[in-house]
Amino acid sequence: MLLKDKVVLVTGASQGIGKAAAIGCAQHGADVAINYHSDEAGAADAVAQIEALGRRAIAVKGDVAQVETAQAFVDAAVAAFGRVDVFVNNAGICPFHAFLDMPPEVMERTMKVNLFGAYYMVQAAANQMVKQGDGGAIIAVSSISALVGGGMQTHYTPTKAGVHSLMQSTAIALGKYGIRCNSVLPGTIETAINKEDLADVAKREYMAGRIPLGRLGEPDDLAGPIVFLASDLARYVTGAALLVDGGAFVNLQ
Numbered sequence: 001m002l003l004k005d006k007v008v009l010v011t012g013a014s015q016g017i018g019k020a021a022a023i024g025c026a027q028h029g030a031d032v033a034i035n036y037h038s039d040e041a042g043a044a045d046a047v048a049q050i051e052a053l054g055r056r057a058i059a060v061k062g063d064v065a066q067v068e069t070a071q072a073f074v075d076a077a078v079a080a081f082g083r084v085d086v087f088v089n090n091a092g093i094c095p096f097h098a099f100l101d102m103p104p105e106v107m108e109r110t111m112k113v114n115l116f117g118a119y120y121m122v123q124a125a126a127n128q129m130v131k132q133g134d135g136g137a138i139i140a141v142s143s144i145s146a147l148v149g150g151g152m153q154t155h156y157t158p159t160k161a162g163v164h165s166l167m168q169s170t171a172i173a174l175g176k177y178g179i180r181c182n183s184v185l186p187g188t189i190e191t192a193i194n195k196e197d198l199a200d201v202a203k204r205e206y207m208a209g210r211i212p213l214g215r216l217g218e219p220d221d222l223a224g225p226i227v228f229l230a231s232d233l234a235r236y237v238t239g240a241a242l243l244v245d246g247g248a249f250v251n252l253q
């Protein structure tokens, strides 16, 4: 039990990596508040799975691109559980699109959800942790795409680099409060975000073939690294970025 009686908040936890992280934290003894945008059934299922583990859970609907969503999420979690120990910034979108004719609204929405949303959420969670006065842990779900490009992701990869950078800067800004800030950098994890992209058999085989561990990732592959960074096992780790990609990044030849 690495997170016994801790209060963990996860954004975008109605499915995919966020849901796996929320359930993984509950498996380690945490009560969990999840944010979601539109998937009511997925959010309800996440709550049910956490409660089945004997932990408390709430689901709070909200668009992270709206600045007021962040404080409302933190306030709801504090009303339910009294405090915030761990904050996982996960919510994100990746509408694949070519660069030369990228619609401004797609580019701006991706920036607002992935980067602006992360900024406001992390700020609201950090203010609550500072008020509590006994530290905390913040983990951002960045990406291997913070380090490498994608021709159909020119609007997306800068947001993932931005989130990675945000953790480096907040590690400095919040270190004096005992708040650790780190990011995980997933490789290609099979979720709804890339279902259409990976439906192309040739692309899927190419992506899987680049991975030394021999398979694409699954959401639960992120749960352990997130629990670790949230826990006291990582008490001297801040400003770090942990690749969780089956070795894809280092596989040049």
Ligand SMILES: NC(=O)C1=CN([C@@H]2O[C@H](COP(=O)(O)OP(=O)(O)OC[C@H]3O[C@@H](n4cnc5c(N)ncnc54)[C@H](OP(=O)(O)O)[C@@H]3O)[C@@H](O)[C@H]2O)C=CC1
Pocket (backbone or CB within 6 Å): 011, 012, 013, 014, 015, 016, 017, 018, 035, 036, 037, 038, 039, 040, 042, 062, 063, 064, 065, 090, 091, 092, 093, 094, 113, 141, 142, 143, 144, 185, 186, 187, 188, 189, 190, 191, 192, 193, 194
């Ligand atoms: N899958 C991958 O290969 C990789 C993913 N990542 C990152 O992981 C994170 C999670 O992605 P993944 O699990 O794959 O994707 P999913 O599409 O499975 O899940 C995305 C989650 O984010 C939520 N979400 C989307 N937009 C908003 C919004 N505006 N406000 C609040 N919540 C929102 C969704 O909520 P709802 O369903 O309720 O709308 C959903 O819970 C993203 O930040 C992504 O960039 C990083 C590297 C690789």
Ligand SMILES: C[C@H](O)[C@@H]1OC(=O)[C@H](O)[C@@H]1O
Pocket (backbone or CB within 6 Å): 094, 142, 143, 144, 145, 150, 160, 186, 187, 188, 189, 193, 194, 197
């Ligand atoms: C959605 C993509 O499949 C996924 O997102 C990322 O951040 C990874 O780099 C993959 O490209």
